[in-house]
Amino acid sequence: MKLFNICIDIDGTITEPYYWxxxxxxxxxxxxxxxxxxxxxxxxxxxxxxxxxxxxxxxxxxxxxxNQPLRDEVQKVIKLLSLENNIYFVTARDSSLRMLTYSYLKHNEIPYDDLFILGSHYKVDTAIQLNCNIFIEDNYDNAIQLSNAGFKVLLIDANYNRKPLTENITRVYNWQQIYSTIKKMLLQSKAV
Structure with a gap:
């Protein structure tokens, strides 16, 4: 049985935020x-x-x-996380990018359980549907919406999201920190 349902944004979260x-x-x-x-x-x-x-x-x-470059350690960390957790990519990309997105993840050997291409920045309903335990995101407004809906959010640092954080949001600076933060959360959940 998988431990957590981890939802992950794509652009700016697994990819370099300034690639464009x-x-x-x-x-x-x-x-x-x-x-x-x-x-x-x-x-x-x-x-x-x-x-x-x-x-x-x-x-x-x-x-x-x-040809978006990945952030450092993304492949390694997601592969490790996928061993014990469900990995769901939840992106605001529009449906015209569906095949490209599948191809991109496959080409970069990034494991996942499912991909949700929403065509909208509103991700709360999808997080509810997936019973999300942790949402990894770079968009500040998305992080606030998800946090206000009760979800734990790891907000990966970028120049455009350095605003005050709410209780359910933790700022992280790289994928190694994401991994260690999730491992701590897993240990805490097992102790309960």
Whole structure:
């Protein structure tokens, strides 16, 4: 029997959070640096209309998501976690990226039990459906929604999510820390 149901976001959580920056800078003729990305919604950082960014994304999303580099230790940690836990990827990506996402996870040899492509940043209902014990996320607003719904959230650090945390959210800085935090939670649950 698996111990925990672990829900994991993809973009910015298992992948490097700024992988799209070079392409974006070239397209919009800007020189935005990682340190300037203090908002999750990049159109605000760029000072452009949301529609302009959405048009850019729609035209380039397949190239953007095809070769995203993984964060350090992601493969190793998820493989270890999958031995004792259910792993569910829950992403806001839209359905047009479904096959690319399956292919990406397979190509990178990342084990999982199921994949949920929501087309929306609202993840609470899916977390409820999956009886989620821990949600690993990089989007601050998602983390707050999940926390307010009673879920434990590990918020992986990025320049755009450094805001005050609520009781159910723990900031983590890398995948090794995610692993050690989940192992502690597993030990605590076994002691109860």
């Amino acid at each position: 920056l070079d392409r974006c800078n070239k397209y919009f003729r800007t020189n935005i640096t990682e340190n300037q990305i203090t908002e999750y919604y990049i159109h605000k950082v760029l000072g452009i209309a949301r529609k302009d960014y959405e048009d850019f994304y729609e035209n380039h999303k397949f190239e953007i998501h095809s």
